[in-house]
Amino acid sequence: MKVHILLGPPGSGKGTQAQRLVEKFKLNHLSTGDILRDAVSKGTEIGLRAKAIMASGKLVDDDTVNGLVFARLRQGFEGDVLFDGYPRTLQQAEALGEFLSTQMIELGHVLSVAVPDGVLEARVVGRRVCSNCGAIYHVETKPPKQDGICDLCGSPLKHRSDDTAEAFRSRMAEFNATFQPLLGFYERKPNFRSVDGNLAPEQVFESLVKLFAECA
Ligand code: AP5
Numbered sequence: 001m002k003v004h005i006l007l008g009p010p011g012s013g014k015g016t017q018a019q020r021l022v023e024k025f026k027l028n029h030l031s032t033g034d035i036l037r038d039a040v041s042k043g044t045e046i047g048l049r050a051k052a053i054m055a056s057g058k059l060v061d062d063d064t065v066n067g068l069v070f071a072r073l074r075q076g077f078e079g080d081v082l083f084d085g086y087p088r089t090l091q092q093a094e095a096l097g098e099f100l101s102t103q104m105i106e107l108g109h110v111l112s113v114a115v116p117d118g119v120l121e122a123r124v125v126g127r128r129v130c131s132n133c134g135a136i137y138h139v140e141t142k143p144p145k146q147d148g149i150c151d152l153c154g155s156p157l158k159h160r161s162d163d164t165a166e167a168f169r170s171r172m173a174e175f176n177a178t179f180q181p182l183l184g185f186y187e188r189k190p191n192f193r194s195v196d197g198n199l200a201p202e203q204v205f206e207s208l209v210k211l212f213a214e215c216a
């Protein structure tokens with residue numbers, strides 16, 4: 001088993017691309033944002049603590065997130081894992097590195113989706129997500145066939161509580177404060193690559209697929 005990592009700012013397309021990569025390469029998708037949102041909706045102890053932090057666009061503390069990820073990895077997976085939204089800080093990256101070496105799990109691809117700041121807010125504010133299957137839409141650039149309804153499973157679409165302009169700005173501030181050290185940590189790894197995420201989703205996917213095949 002290997003773990004692969006998708007890095008990128010809020011709205012860069014990590015979730016969109018992860019859903020496609022998972023299908024193509026038969027990976028297990030591990031999104032810390034999805035795990036935390038699930039904890040919030042179930043009202044677990046972590047969810048109760050994380051709810052307001054997430055809605056305001058701040059980061060949940062490293063120990064909590066590392067704990068969730070390591071517990072899930074300890075349960076094991078059939079096949080490789082694709083992280084989306086994790087690691088997010090240098091501390092998380094270092095803790096993950098130690099965890100992987102103690103568990104003898106290999107680090108696979110580290111792919112950074114680069115998108116200029118200027119286009120991200122509109123992507124995030126217009127995003128809608130299926131409440132059942134998690135399919136990702138956008139009111140303008142990827143609208144569902146029927147307003148508010150998922151094309152794939154017919155369930156209602158929802159608007160994430162942190163997809164407001166205000167929370168987005170806070171998420172960007174968190175990203176800008178943490179990304180350079182994280183990038184510095186991974187740029188030195190042999191399987192690190194960056195892709196242009198400011199293209200159509202299909203083109204971004206093509207670049208990612210090529211990299212997955214190239215530096216296996
Ligand atoms: P998380 O859920 O990870 O959110 P994020 O990183 O802010 O990223 P997003 O999910 O907003 O964007 P995305 O890159 O997945 O874009 P998407 O494909 O959906 O984290 C949420 C919160 O949880 C955090 O703020 C924090 O509180 C907490 N958290 C999570 N992980 C944590 C961690 N490790 N440590 C601490 N706290 C953590 O696309 C966005 C929109 O753009 C969609 O509408 C889509 O249709 C559209 N789009 C996608 N690609 C393109 C394209 N190429 N061109 C045009 N539009 C596109």
Ligand code: MG
Nearest residue numbers: 014015033085
């Ligand atoms: Mg996402």
